[in-house]
Amino acid sequence: MAFPYLQEMATRYARAAVAADKDGDYETAINNYRKAIEILTKIVRMYPDSPLISTYLEMIKSYEKRIQQLQSNTEAIESNTASKSNEKDSFINDIVLTQKPNVKFSDIADLKEAKQAIVEAIVYPVKRPDLFPLGWPRGILLFGPPGCGKTMLAAAVANEVNGYFLYVDAASIMSKWLGEAEKNVSKIFKYARQKSEEGSPAIIFIDEIDALLGTFSGEVGGEVRVRNQFLKEMDGIQDKDKKIHVYVIGATNKPWQLDEAFVRRFNKRILIPLPDLESRRQLFALYTKGLNLSSDVDLDRLAQLTEGYSASDIRDIIQATHTLVIREFFEQKNGEGEPRSITMEDFLNILKERKPSVDPLFVKRYDAWFEKFKAL
Numbered sequence: 001m002a003f004p005y006l007q008e009m010a011t012r013y014a015r016a017a018v019a020a021d022k023d024g025d026y027e028t029a030i031n032n033y034r035k036a037i038e039i040l041t042k043i044v045r046m047y048p049d050s051p052l053i054s055t056y057l058e059m060i061k062s063y064e065k066r067i068q069q070l071q072s073n074t075e076a077i078e079s080n081t082a083s084k085s086n087e088k089d090s091f092i093n094d095i096v097l098t099q100k101p102n103v104k105f106s107d108i109a110d111l112k113e114a115k116q117a118i119v120e121a122i123v124y125p126v127k128r129p130d131l132f133p134l135g136w137p138r139g140i141l142l143f144g145p146p147g148c149g150k151t152m153l154a155a156a157v158a159n160e161v162n163g164y165f166l167y168v169d170a171a172s173i174m175s176k177w178l179g180e181a182e183k184n185v186s187k188i189f190k191y192a193r194q195k196s197e198e199g200s201p202a203i204i205f206i207d208e209i210d211a212l213l214g215t216f217s218g219e220v221g222g223e224v225r226v227r228n229q230f231l232k233e234m235d236g237i238q239d240k241d242k243k244i245h246v247y248v249i250g251a252t253n254k255p256w257q258l259d260e261a262f263v264r265r266f267n268k269r270i271l272i273p274l275p276d277l278e279s280r281r282q283l284f285a286l287y288t289k290g291l292n293l294s295s296d297v298d299l300d301r302l303a304q305l306t307e308g309y310s311a312s313d314i315r316d317i318i319q320a321t322h323t324l325v326i327r328e329f330f331e332q333k334n335g336e337g338e339p340r341s342i343t344m345e346d347f348l349n350i351l352k353e354r355k356p357s358v359d360p361l362f363v364k365r366y367d368a369w370f371e372k373f374k375a376l
């Protein structure tokens with residue numbers, strides 16, 4: 001999952017924790033502090049170069065301290081045990097990332113074909129269902145290397161149609177709620193249908209969908225039941241009366257692990273590839289927009305040098321280069337005055353130390369899979 005979403009999720013839990021803490025609902029507060037810690041720890045692990053790392057570490061420390069304080073106050077906790085009826089809501093709260101994400105199509109570099117396919121599949125039918133006498137697809141599969149915009153696209157389309165964005169991590173559904181997974185799958189769809197009935201389209205985004213619809217070598221935790229439940233729910237939203245605006249966007253980095261019978265349920269199957277030269281140029285322009293660049297920085301050249309890098313690799317390169325200059329500024333000038341501008345040499349130094357995160361062999365596999373299952 002991507003940095004901004006993780007950040008948003010951590011903030012959400014932290015806010016819920018503080019609110020519950022104030023209300024004296026210590027059990028909810030502890031649970032939410034724990035979730036915030038879990039996500040912040042993930043951010044620290046995944047984005048060690050982020051300039052905010054020390055802030056996150058501080059936050060983790062202070063939440064841990066608060067949990068300890070609250071835990072020692074067992075009496076208060078017992079008197080505020082969450083009621084059964086709240087449990088359902090809190091599950092949905094866990095998965096509904098935000099009602100309206102703030103990612104826009106214009107924040108996404110290039111991916112013209114994918115944007116167009118997704119607009120045709122979701123935006124047009126939401127705006128003018130009467131123009132689609134034959135119905136329209138409710139299941140869309142986005143596949144391709146990690147960090148190239150699958151999550152962003154799904155969030156942007158939810159934003160575009162003013163809908164609910166339900167972020168679901170398939171791997172955690174299978175592991176975290178073992179035994180509960182089947183029930184939780186139907187809760188997700190029920191909630192989405194309810195939102196649609198109230199007038200807001202709902203986009204269920206399932207990250208790492210291969211964890212849910214993959215071909216398993218062994219049956220460990222009721223996988224077949226969960227899968228069947230999921231397929232039943234997907235069939236349930238194929239509504240002939242055109243009233244239901246619930247869409248399932250599945251994302252995977254390993255499409256070849258999907259069971260072929262299930263692949264066909266996703267009427268649209270779209271490859272989100274590694275950025276080509278032009279996309280990389282756009283990414284460098286996009287992510288250096290607010291930075292102080294020296295005149296020798298050649299974005300075209302940087303785009304040429306980064307063949308094989310993912311969009312998030314490129315964003316990370318820019319972030320690391322910026323951090324380098326900021327670090328130097330603090331070390332040499334103690335944070336006084338202004339940092340110097342970022343030079344081409346800074347970029348080249350960082351590039352030397354960063355290899356693409358995607359294995360080129362995988363890229364060939366994506367293309368081959370797309371050829372076989374393409375459905376734009």
Ligand SMILES: Nc1ncnc2c1ncn2[C@@H]1O[C@H](COP(=O)(O)OP(=O)(O)OP(=O)(O)O)[C@@H](O)[C@H]1O
Binds near residue numbers: 001110153311313
């Ligand atoms: N096309 C793009 N334009 C601009 N930024 C991008 C693009 N693709 C990825 N990014 C950057 O990389 C981050 C990760 O992207 P995103 O989460 O959408 O990738 P993903 O394909 O869903 O990856 P994963 O499979 O790891 O979940 C984004 O938050 C964004 O900063």
